[in-house]
Amino acid sequence: MLNKSPLWKTLMVLFVVAIGALYALPNLYGEDPAVQISGLRGVEANAATLDSVNSQLSEQNIGYASAALENGQVLIRFKDTENQLKARDMLDEALGDEYSVALNLTPATPQWLDSIGGLPMKLGLDLSGGVSFTMEVNMNEAIVKAQDGMVGDFRTDLRNEKIRYRSVKKAGNGIDLQFRKLEDLEQATSYLKKRYRDFLFVDNEDNLTLTATMTEQKLKEIREYALQQNITIIRNRVNELGVAEPLVQRQGQKNIIIELPGVQDTAKAKEILNATATIEFRMVDGEGDLGSALNGRVPASSQLLYDREGRPTLVKRRVMLTGDHIVDAGSSFDEYSRPQVNITLDSPGGSKFSNATKNNIGKPMATVFIEYKPTDKLDAQGNTIFEKHEEIISVATIQARLGKTFRITGAGSQQEAHNLALLLRAGALIAPIQIVEERTVGPTLGAENVELGFQAIVGGFALVFIFMLIYYRAFGVVANLALGANLILIVGVMSMIPGATLTLPGMAGIVLTVGMAVDANVLIFERIREELRSGKSVQQSIHQGYDAAFSTILDANITTLIAAIILFAVGTGPIKGFAVTLSIGIITSMFTAIIGTRTVVNIIWGGKRLDKLPI
Template sequence: MLNHSPLWKKLMVLLIVIVGALYAMPNLYGEDPAVQISGLRGAETTTSTLDNVKSHLTEQQIEFSSIALENGQVLVRFKDTEQQLKARDSLDKVLGGDYSVALNLTPATPEWLDSIGGVPMKLGLDLRGGVSFTMEVNMNEAELKAQESMVGDFRSDLRNENIRYRGVKKEGDAVVITFRNAEDLDAAESALKKRYRDYLFADDSTQLTLTVSMTEQKLKEIREYALQQNITIIRNRVNELGVAEPLVQRQGQKNIIIELPGVQDTATAKEILNATATIEFRMLDSESDISAALNGRVPANSQLLYDRNGRPSLVKKRVMLTGDHIVDAGSSFDEYSRPQVNITLDSPGASKWSNATKINVGKPMVTVFIEYKPTDRVDSEGNTIFEKHEEIIQIATIQGRLGKNFRITGIDSQAEATNLALLLRAGALIAPIQIVEERTVGPSLGAENVELGMQAIIGGFALVFVFMLFYYRAFGVVANLALTANLVLIVGVMSLIPGATLTLPGMAGIVLTVGMAVDANVLIFERIREELREGKSVQQAIHQGYDAAFSTILDANITTLIAAIILYAVGTGPIKGFAITLSIGIITSMFTAIIGTRTVVNSVWGGKRLNKLSI
């Protein structure tokens, strides 16, 4: 029978539209102004914190809609931004430096919808408001860190080769190795040249020294690696700290663009970014006198450091391992239900770690947290000078020779283990960064952009709707149903895809899709009219109209889709936003225009004896 759709196809179309509508629904509920409270560097956010926040807000007569402990953070929702701002200022004073109090916008999605994964579309900075930073990577520090690493690497390599040397030290932009005799100098030069092909070697047989420096190509690689690694680490840190849909991308040779949609508090955003730091593993100096060190007599090879509670410890200066070798870290419990952190290293890090821990079994190891904070001073080249701040976050005993996988035990609480794993997993900055430009997009401007974008979409939809209804009559109603379903599916798919963010150019893509979505129906309906004019029966005209127009529709949409994919692949920012909504719109419009409308047409007119069509 011509134009008959089986039951399974009707149910499939209905199910897809229902699911699309279900996951598009969260966008109808909007967002609530909220305050998000989270612990900083080991501080726990517990039910006790929640009770303290609740009682404080009640005492201060600050009205709130709800308060809950979610994913280790206290989330307080408010009815308006006035109460939200009052709560932030008040809680900031009460909670002190152990907690981050951040302004946020939280989806007001009902619990039943949230339980099945229903979330609203992620809005870009231009629609939601938020903060944007341009950050500059300090390339001088990256090069300096690489040169300091050379000193430790050369010492290890010479020891492994059983080559004796008097000293290894950094002088200017080079590393100078001093030997006792010419034989050791020659052996060292031969061994190191094989291992370090990107370095320049200059020997002095009279002074018995070997000077090693980096080639310009090697320095260029270090700068590029520092930029790319910092981008990855900042993205990891921002994601781990719960900022929704951040944008982190490079700009030029040493800048990084960071956009944090929904973050209304610039100070809090800076705090999140300043949390990026370095991790180092060193040995505890348990042999020296801590009392003498506190009185100013610190051993030459050690350093006096403090933990976050102000407790002092003597720590060896020599770095065993840096955090940039960590590829994964997670918290768990040992066999006695005590919290621990499981760490995985890359291959070079595993080799270094194995050699370092082999000779230190049973000795205490220190995990040092390092921050580089910008000062008001600049160097001769105009670069900001950073101050190094070091803090002990963990002291643990090495239980045995460690390799690629090892664990840190002796941690006080599971919350501290989780925070330490987060810090290690997110990585260590290769070079310090500073904010050179910041920009805030207010929620009111974002709301205005959303309103203007919605007006454009509704206006385009209404004009197409009226035209199709007037020109194609009953079949125009079918096309309009498909157009409505298409819009619902675009919103539903955008809400479901984790990486999809709607921007103002993305709204332009939706407006374009509204116009393009009826193209397929126009081709089909015009072909049906031609078949009817040629004297074909109604059922034959419908069948031929859909079959004959299919290849043309497919070709046209595939070429447009290819162009949209290329735009997404090579574009940045606004271009990506436009490309992703256009791509989704093309796919959904093909489904609604070809499969959806044919199912409706077959259900209404298919298999019936008809003399004419309302088309």
């Protein structure tokens, strides 16, 4: 019998719409003002931090809805922004420099919805408010750092080849090597030219020097690597702010754009983003006199550094390995139940570290934390001058020749080992960065954009609803049901996709898909009318109407979907937001218009002897 939908198809439509409605539901609950407390420099918030926060809020009579420890962070929810601001100021002063206390907005989704992954849509900067930064990478520092690494590499290579040299030091964009004998100069020139093809080598036999200068291609590679590495590390740091869907992308040759939707505390955001840190492994100078060093007599090849507790250690200036090569780090226990940190390096780092540690087994090695802090001074090019701060975070004994994977011991507790692993995993910026532009979108403006966008969607929906109801009568009601289901599915799918963010252009995409969804129903209903006018029966007209219109609807939607995919692939920012909602809307509108309405029509009018249709 014509137009009888099988039970499985009816159940499928109900299931899809029910799932879409379930995951669209969290968007009705809104957000709570909150204060988020995160540990800095490897410190992690724990149960003791939570207890301390609870007691301090109670002592100050600051009302709050709830406080919980989630993923190493304390999250306190409030019913109003007044108590949120009071709590932030009080906790910021009470907790000190080890913690970041940031304002935030947290979804008020019920626990039962949250447990099944039900979360509201992520809103972009233009809808939720927040901050946008343009950060500039100091490429001069990137080149200087690369030079430092190459000086060490040249020295190691010459020693391995048993080529005697007087000195190896930086000079301009290159490195100067000085030798004692002409024979050593010739041997070094021949060897280094073959090994380092991205350097230009010029020898001077008169003063027995060899100058190695980086090629333009090498300088370009250093700058590109510095930019890409900094983008990756900044993404990791942004996670400390708990931002729902941050945007971190490059702009030009040395700038990075960072958008943090929902962030109200710009000071804390800048504090985390401006932190320019790196990790270095150096040998402890066991032969030097620490007492003499404390009195100002530090050996030329060593440096006096202090740990967080102010304890001094004399370390070698020569860097064995930088944190650029660390790809993973985690804490565990060794065979004697002592805390240790397990580190994994990339291939170049493993080779370099193996060569550096083979002759130092049984000797102490220091892990040095280095941070660059901006000053008020500028260099000749107008770039901010950064001041270097160094601190020892761990001293461990080398147990064996270290390679791509190794462990370091010496941490006083498992918590200290865990914190060190977090710090190493966070990565190291290749070059210092500074904020050159800051733009704030207030929550009020964001809320106004949401309201105006919502009005546009409701207005477009209402006009289409009225038109379909008047023009197609009962079939118009079916089309309007499909339109409502389509809107629910778009919101539900956007909420389910982890990387999807709704922006103002995205709302425009939703409005557009409302019209496109109705367009498919108009094609089907007009084709049914044509079949009825040609004298065919009601059931034949319904069947032919859907079948004949299917190919037209499919062709039109596929071409639009291809355009949306191209927009997503080549576009950025707002264009991508529009393309995402348009693509989702095309797919959901085809489902509701072709499968959804046909199922409803078949349930109401299918398989019956009818003389006319209310269309």
